Amino acid sequence: MAKVASSGTRSILRHRGGFSAFxxxxxxxxxxLCALVSVLTTFGILFTLFSDSLVFFSRVSIxxxxxxxxxxxxxxxxxxxxIPLITGTLMIAISSGLIAIPLGLLIGIYLSEYASSRTxxxxxxxxxxxxxxxxxxxxxxxxxxxxxxxxxxxxGIDTYNGLSGGIVVGIMILPLVxxxxxxxxxxxxxxxxxxxxxxxxxxxxxxxxxxxxxxxSGIMASFILALSRxxxxxxxxxxxxxxxxxxxxxxxxxxxxxxxxxxxxAKGDIPAGSNxxxxxxxVGLTLFAMTYLMNVLANKLVKRYRQVYT
Amino acid sequence: MISLAGRKRKDRLFQVLCLIATGIGVLMLxxxxxxxxxQGVPRINADFLTKPASYKxxxxxxxxxxxxxxxxxxxxxxxxxxxGIAAAIxxxxxxxxxxxxxxxxxxxISNLAGVPSIVYGLLGLAVFVRTFGMGRSILxxxxxxxxxxxxxxxxxxxxxxxxxPRSFREGSLALGATxxxxxxxxxxxxxxxxxxTGIILSLSRxxxxxxxxxxxGAVTYARMAPKSISDPFTVLPIQIYNWSSEAKEEFKVAAxxxxxxxxxxLLFMNSIAIYLRSRSQKRAG
Numbered sequence: 243m244a245k246v247a248s249s250g251t252r253s254i255l256r257h258r259g260g261f262s263a264f265x266x267x268x269x270x271x272x273x274x275l276c277a278l279v280s281v282l283t284t285f286g287i288l289f290t291l292f293s294d295s296l297v298f299f300s301r302v303s304i305x306x307x308x309x310x311x312x313x314x315x316x317x318x319x320x321x322x323x324x325i326p327l328i329t330g331t332l333m334i335a336i337s338s339g340l341i342a343i344p345l346g347l348l349i350g351i352y353l354s355e356y357a358s359s360r361t362x363x364x365x366x367x368x369x370x371x372x373x374x375x376x377x378x379x380x381x382x383x384x385x386x387x388x389x390x391x392x393x394x395x396x397x398g399i400d401t402y403n404g405l406s407g408g409i410v411v412g413i414m415i416l417p418l419v420x421x422x423x424x425x426x427x428x429x430x431x432x433x434x435x436x437x438x439x440x441x442x443x444x445x446x447x448x449x450x451x452x453x454x455x456x457x458x459s460g461i462m463a464s465f466i467l468a469l470s471r472x473x474x475x476x477x478x479x480x481x482x483x484x485x486x487x488x489x490x491x492x493x494x495x496x497x498x499x500x501x502x503x504x505x506x507x508a509k510g511d512i513p514a515g516s517n518x519x520x521x522x523x524x525v526g527l528t529l530f531a532m533t534y535l536m537n538v539l540a541n542k543l544v545k546r547y548r549q550v551y552t
Numbered sequence: 553m554i555s556l557a558g559r560k561r562k563d564r565l566f567q568v569l570c571l572i573a574t575g576i577g578v579l580m581l582x583x584x585x586x587x588x589x590x591q592g593v594p595r596i597n598a599d600f601l602t603k604p605a606s607y608k609x610x611x612x613x614x615x616x617x618x619x620x621x622x623x624x625x626x627x628x629x630x631x632x633x634x635x636g637i638a639a640a641i642x643x644x645x646x647x648x649x650x651x652x653x654x655x656x657x658x659x660x661i662s663n664l665a666g667v668p669s670i671v672y673g674l675l676g677l678a679v680f681v682r683t684f685g686m687g688r689s690i691l692x693x694x695x696x697x698x699x700x701x702x703x704x705x706x707x708x709x710x711x712x713x714x715x716x717p718r719s720f721r722e723g724s725l726a727l728g729a730t731x732x733x734x735x736x737x738x739x740x741x742x743x744x745x746x747x748x749t750g751i752i753l754s755l756s757r758x759x760x761x762x763x764x765x766x767x768x769g770a771v772t773y774a775r776m777a778p779k780s781i782s783d784p785f786t787v788l789p790i791q792i793y794n795w796s797s798e799a800k801e802e803f804k805v806a807a808x809x810x811x812x813x814x815x816x817x818l819l820f821m822n823s824i825a826i827y828l829r830s831r832s833q834k835r836a837g
Contacts (some may be wrong), residue, residue, distance in 0.1 A: 265732070269732050270646050275638075276634075276635045276638035276639040279639065280661050280664055282664065283699050286669065287671060287675050290674060290678040290679060344573070345573045345576060345828050348570045348572075349570070349577050352570035352573065353574075354572070355570075356570055356571075371819075371822070372581050374586070376760025376761070376814065377762065378762045378792050379584075379792070381793070381796065382588070382792065382807055382811060383584055383588065386796070386804055386808075399619055411583070416580070420577070429675040434759070444560060444562070446562055446565075447559070447567070472598070474668025476670045481796055504767065505670070508677070522678070529670070529671065530671050531668065534666075537666035538663075538710060541662065550655060
C-alpha cells in the first residue's frame with residue numbers, strides 16, 4: 243500500500259523540480275550508510291581479531307595454544323597454553339548457571355503463572371534494576387560482601403576465588419534468565435492451559451507438564467544466552483575471582499578467566515607488536531568464537547518457538 | 553495413581569517453591585543495595601565530589617572521574633544516537649518489504665548485540681587507538697562505546713517506529729507529503745517517547761561499562777580533568793575498580809561512595825525512562 247502512495251508522490255515531485263527529490267534521495271542514502279555501520283562493525287571485529295591472531299599464531303604454534311596447560315605469557319620463558327583460562331571461564335559459567343538457571347526459571351514461572359498483576363508491577367522494575375547494576379558493582383559486591391561471608395563457612399578459601407565470582411555472576415545473569423523465561427512461558431497460548439484444566443489437572447501439573455514443555459525452546463534459549471553472557475563477563479570476575487591462571491576444579495582457589503586476562507594485560511602499558519599484545523587478540527578471538535556459537539544456537543531456538551506460536 | 557490430596561499438596565508445594573525463588577531474588581537485590589549504600593553513603597560529602605583522586609584515601613575524591621564519565625557519555629550519545637535512529641529509519645521506513653539485504657543487516661545487528669563488551673574494547677584498541685592514532689583519548693573511548701551501544705539504540709528505535717500505526721504514514725502520504733516529510737513530521741514525533749526511552753536505557757548501560765574503556769586505555773590514576781576530546785581521561789566505573797583493587801580499607805569505602813554516586817545517576821536515568829514509557833503506554837491504551 244505504501245508503494246502505491248509513494249509512486250504517487252514521486253509524480254508530484256517531478257513537477258516540483260529536482261531539488262527536493264535530490265534531498266529525499268540523499269536522506270535515504272544517509273540512512274542506508276548508517277545501517278551499514280553495523281555491518282562495518284562486524285567486519286571490523288572479525289578483521290581485527292583474525293588478523294592480529296594470525297600474527298600471534300605465526301609466532302606461537304596453535305598446538306601450543308590449545309594443547310598445553312600453562313599460561314604465563316609475561317614470564318621468562320613465556321608459555322602460551324590457554325586451557326587454564328578456558329577452564330577458569332567455564333567454571334564461572336557453570337557455577338553461575340547453577341544459581342541463575344533454577345532460580346531464574348522458577349521466578350519466570352512465578353511471574354507468568356502465579357503473580358497477580360500488582361505483584362508483577364512491583365517485581366518487574368526490581369528485576370530491571372538488578373539487570374541494570376554495572377558489572378563493576380557486582381565485582382565490588384563479590385570481593386567485599388560475598389567472599390567475607392564465604393570465609394565464615396569455608397575455611398581456607400582464597401581472598402580471590404572462583405566460587406565468589408560464580409555467585410556474583412549468577413546474581414548478575416538471574417534477571418536475564420527470569421525475564422526471558424517469563425516471555426517464553428507467556429507466549430504459550432491460553433488454549434493449551436485451558437485444555438489441561440478441562441481434563442482436571444492442577445495448576446502445577448498444567449505448568450510443569452504442559453506450559454514449560456511447550457515453552458522449552460525459548461527457555462533453553464534463555465539459559466544459553468545467560469551462559470554466553472557469563473562467559474563474556476569481565477569486571478565482576480576480574481575483581482572477585484582473581485588473576486591466577488590455574489588448571490583447577492576447586493572453587494575455593496583463585497582462577498583467571500579469559501576476560502580477566504585481557505584486562506590484566508591491557509591495564510599495563512604493553513608495547514604494540516610484542517607477543518603479549520597479540521595474545522590479547524588470540525584470547526579475544528577464542529572468547530568471541532565461544533559466545534558467538536552460543537548466541538547463534540540461542541537465536542535458532544528463539545526462532546523456533548516464535549514460529550510455533552505466532 | 554496418585555491421590556487427589558497428594559496432587560493438591562504437590563500443587564501447593566510448587567507454588568511455595570516459586571515464591572521462595574522469587575523471594576531469594578528480591579533478597580539478593582536488597583542485600584546488594586544495602587551493603588553498598590550503608591558503606592558508601594556516609595563517605596559522600598562535598599569534598600568527595602569536588603576533589604580529584606589521591607594516594608591518601610581520606611583526601612580521595614571522584615571529581616576527575618565524574619567529569620570524564622560525563623565527557624564520554626555525551627560524546628557517545630552524539631555519535632551513536634543519530635546513526636542509530638537513521639539506521640532504524642532505513643530498516644523500518646525505507647524498506648518496509650523485507651529483502652535479503654535488510655535481513656542480513658538485521659541478523660548482523662542482533663549478533664552484534666550479543667558480542668561481549670570486552671571484544672569491542674579490543675576493536676577500539678586496534679582500530680581507533682592504534683590504526684587511527686587517536687591514542688588513549690576521550691574520542692577513541694567514545695567511538696568504541698558508540699559502536700557498543702549502537703545495536704541497542706537501533707533495536708529500541710526500530711521497536712518504537714514499528715509501534716506507530718500505519719494509518720499515520722498512509723494519511724500523510726495520501727496528502728502528498730514525501731517519504732521524508734512523512735517520517736519527520738508524522739512518524740518520528742509519534743515514535744519520539746519510545747525512542748527517547750530506549751536511548752536513555754542505552755546510555756545508562758554505557759555509563760556503567762568498564763571493561764572496554766580499560767582496554768582502550770582509560771588511565772587508572774588521573775589528577776587532571778580532561779579539557780578536550782583528545783585528552784586522557786578516567787571514568788567513574790574505572791575509579792571504582794581501582795579503589796576496589798587497593799589494599800587499604802579506606803579505599804574500599806571510597807569505592808562504595810563512588811558506587812552510590814554511579815547508582816544514583818543510573819536510577820535517576822532509569823526512572824525517567826520508566827516514567828516516559830508508562831506515560832506513552834497510557835496514551836496509546
